[in-house]
Amino acid sequence: MLVCVLLVFELLFIGTLYKLLNETEVEAQREEHAKQVIAKATRLVKVIYDAGDFAEKYALTQDPLMKTNYQDARAEVGEIVPWLKANLHDEEEVESIRSLDETMTPAMQMTDYVVRLIDEGKLLKAAAFVRKKQQDLQPVIKKLIPQLEHLLNTQKKIELATPKLQQAARERIKQFLLIGVAANIMLALALALFLFRRINSKLDILVDNAKRLSAGLPLNSVQKGKDEISVLDHVFHEMADFLKEEEELLRANEARVRSIIEKMPVGLLVLSEHDAVEFANPTIEKMFGYSPRQLINRRFSELIATSEPLTPELLPALLTKAAIKTVELTGVKKDRAEFPIELSICSITLMAGERRLATVLDVTERSEIQRLRQAFVAMVSHELRTPLSSVRGYLTLLNIGAFGNLSEDAATGAERAEHNVVRLIALINDLLDLEKMESGNLSMAPSKTNVSAILTQSIDAIKQFAEERAVKIERPETDSPLYVDEGRIVQVLVNLLSNAVKYSPSGSVVTVEVTEVSDQLTAYIEFRVIDTGAGVPEQFKESIFERFQQVQASDSTEKGGTGLGLAICKMIVEQHQGTIGVVSEPGKGSTFWFKLPAGESLVGASAEL
Numbered sequence: 001m002l003v004c005v006l007l008v009f010e011l012l013f014i015g016t017l018y019k020l021l022n023e024t025e026v027e028a029q030r031e032e033h034a035k036q037v038i039a040k041a042t043r044l045v046k047v048i049y050d051a052g053d054f055a056e057k058y059a060l061t062q063d064p065l066m067k068t069n070y071q072d073a074r075a076e077v078g079e080i081v082p083w084l085k086a087n088l089h090d091e092e093e094v095e096s097i098r099s100l101d102e103t104m105t106p107a108m109q110m111t112d113y114v115v116r117l118i119d120e121g122k123l124l125k126a127a128a129f130v131r132k133k134q135q136d137l138q139p140v141i142k143k144l145i146p147q148l149e150h151l152l153n154t155q156k157k158i159e160l161a162t163p164k165l166q167q168a169a170r171e172r173i174k175q176f177l178l179i180g181v182a183a184n185i186m187l188a189l190a191l192a193l194f195l196f197r198r199i200n201s202k203l204d205i206l207v208d209n210a211k212r213l214s215a216g217l218p219l220n221s222v223q224k225g226k227d228e229i230s231v232l233d234h235v236f237h238e239m240a241d242f243l244k245e246e247e248e249l250l251r252a253n254e255a256r257v258r259s260i261i262e263k264m265p266v267g268l269l270v271l272s273e274h275d276a277v278e279f280a281n282p283t284i285e286k287m288f289g290y291s292p293r294q295l296i297n298r299r300f301s302e303l304i305a306t307s308e309p310l311t312p313e314l315l316p317a318l319l320t321k322a323a324i325k326t327v328e329l330t331g332v333k334k335d336r337a338e339f340p341i342e343l344s345i346c347s348i349t350l351m352a353g354e355r356r357l358a359t360v361l362d363v364t365e366r367s368e369i370q371r372l373r374q375a376f377v378a379m380v381s382h383e384l385r386t387p388l389s390s391v392r393g394y395l396t397l398l399n400i401g402a403f404g405n406l407s408e409d410a411a412t413g414a415e416r417a418e419h420n421v422v423r424l425i426a427l428i429n430d431l432l433d434l435e436k437m438e439s440g441n442l443s444m445a446p447s448k449t450n451v452s453a454i455l456t457q458s459i460d461a462i463k464q465f466a467e468e469r470a471v472k473i474e475r476p477e478t479d480s481p482l483y484v485d486e487g488r489i490v491q492v493l494v495n496l497l498s499n500a501v502k503y504s505p506s507g508s509v510v511t512v513e514v515t516e517v518s519d520q521l522t523a524y525i526e527f528r529v530i531d532t533g534a535g536v537p538e539q540f541k542e543s544i545f546e547r548f549q550q551v552q553a554s555d556s557t558e559k560g561g562t563g564l565g566l567a568i569c570k571m572i573v574e575q576h577q578g579t580i581g582v583v584s585e586p587g588k589g590s591t592f593w594f595k596l597p598a599g600e601s602l603v604g605a606s607a608e609l
């Protein structure tokens with residue numbers, strides 16, 4: 001709008017300037033026109049006199065040149081008069097030129113007549129005509145002169161007046177230009193000032209809004225208008241609304257996460273890089289009996305019993321082993337009471353930098369259950385295995401005839417009873433082994449040995465069983481060194497061999513192979529027990545290594561298995577940092593394999609056992 005006002009003003013200014021210039025131009029044209037009229041009128045006076053003069057001279061001399069001159073002058077008069085008639089606009093002037101024409105035309109006709117008479121040689125008649133008409137011509141001439149003078153005077157007046165008028169017009173233009181430029185400058189200044197104030201006040205509101213947003217105060221109402229600042233203000237309000245929504249969402253999320261952290265039954269701690277507590281959730285407070293203030297900045301190691309090997313190096317060591325690693329430790333409450341905890345530590349990146357997130361679980365109940373289970377296993381071991389062993393001893397004596405000969409039926413019954421008692425003792429032994437391994441109470445005793453010794457012991461143990469089932473066992477001759485718990489590895493091999501014999505048809509061969517294999521880092525000794533029995537279906541290849549998992553339910557009754565053997569093998573092999581598995585084609589046989597780290601690496605691994 002403001003720009004439009006300025007534009008209208010500019011248009012008016014230019015229009016007026018154009019009009020003034022036009023007026024000057026008109027004045028200049030009038031001057032030029034007056035000059036031309038004066039020149040033509042002056043010429044007319046001259047050619048009228050010339051015409052009369054040449055006509056007179058022709059009359060006197062009959063010189064044809066004079067006649068030609070007369071005709072030329074006469075023709076010029078004929079041109080000038082119409083020109084004047086056409087170019088004079090002033091009514092008075094037009095009237096005077098008309099009356100001049102009226103006066104002049106009969107005079108010229110008379111002159112033409114005289115010239116014609118002379119041409120025809122009628123000199124006397126011409127002279128008589130001239131004498132007769134002279135009196136008529138005198139007044140005509142007298143009238144003609146003032147008429148022409150009047151015309152000349154009028155035009156001269158115009159010629160004289162025009163420069164003054166032009167000067168006045170120029171002056172007007174000058175003044176107008178000065179006023180116009182001054183007005184222009186003032187208008188532009190006023191406009192700039194107005195816009196500056198307007199923009200400034202709008203910008204002030206915008207800045208104030210920014211300050212209010214950062215201070216969390218309500219914003220000024222949206223600025224009206226379609227200018228850029230108003231649009232910016234509008235966008236700013238939209239952005240502020242969006243931020244507010246996001247903030248509320250964030251707050252709601254934060255509240256949800258906080259309530260989860262506060263209510264979760266697991267203790268959470270955020271530890272600085274120097275293991276000082278930076279955050280503890282209420283569960284930790286309840287667990288250790290400290291108030292939040294007492295926990296913050298306390299060293300984490302103060303919450304752990306000194307008997308535990310929680311050296312300052314342990315935490316980083318836990319972190320390097322895996323992203324999350326769990327250890328069982330003893331926690332110390334504020335009142336110095338100790339309780340078992342399970343601790344997991346992982347690294348997290350917070351805004352403040354790299355931190356450790358410790359998850360603490362109070363495992364008092366679990367430990368109690370474990371203790372009870374161990375007590376129960378110990379009781380079973382003692383209360384069940386001991387009498388069973390004596391029953392088995394008695395049955396053996398019975399079967400070998402130490403108490404005299406038995407009837408056929410009694411002998412069969414006693415044999416079956418001994419067999420079942422042996423199975424029961426084996427089952428109890430397996431259960432005890434598993435229990436010990438799971439509770440970490442089954443210690444391994446690694447020593448330097450070799451493959452040959454392990455093979456010999458294992459095959460000797462299974463020999464009689466194999467012979468009973470007419471299965472031949474073939475072994476390799478190799479004495480690669482091994483650093484393992486010999487008894488436990490023999491136990492694994494015996495288990496695999498007895499399974500192979502058990503699940504092979506009689507008359508078949510079970511082959512043992514031992515090879516050295518290695519991956520990029522470690523060298524291994526791999527044992528393979530190959531049979532030609534029923535094989536293991538694909539879907540059981542992993543589950544049979546879990547406790548009580550058998551391919552067929554009848555395996556326990558028909559084959560005398562417990563479903564615990566492979567689970568025990570797996571535990572023993574894994575405690576040796578090894579792996580175990582089976583390759584099988586059902587109907588064609590199976591190859592049970594396990595591999596153990598060999599050589600130096602195995603010695604290193606012994607520390608873990």
Ligand code: ADP
Nearest residue numbers: 499500503544550551555561562563564565566
């Ligand atoms: P079990 O005392 O029943 O033999 P294991 O844990 O040693 O218990 O074996 C689990 C199951 O794996 C067995 O019941 C049997 O179904 C299957 N199995 C083990 N070894 C063989 C084998 N050599 N051939 C076929 N099946 C086997």
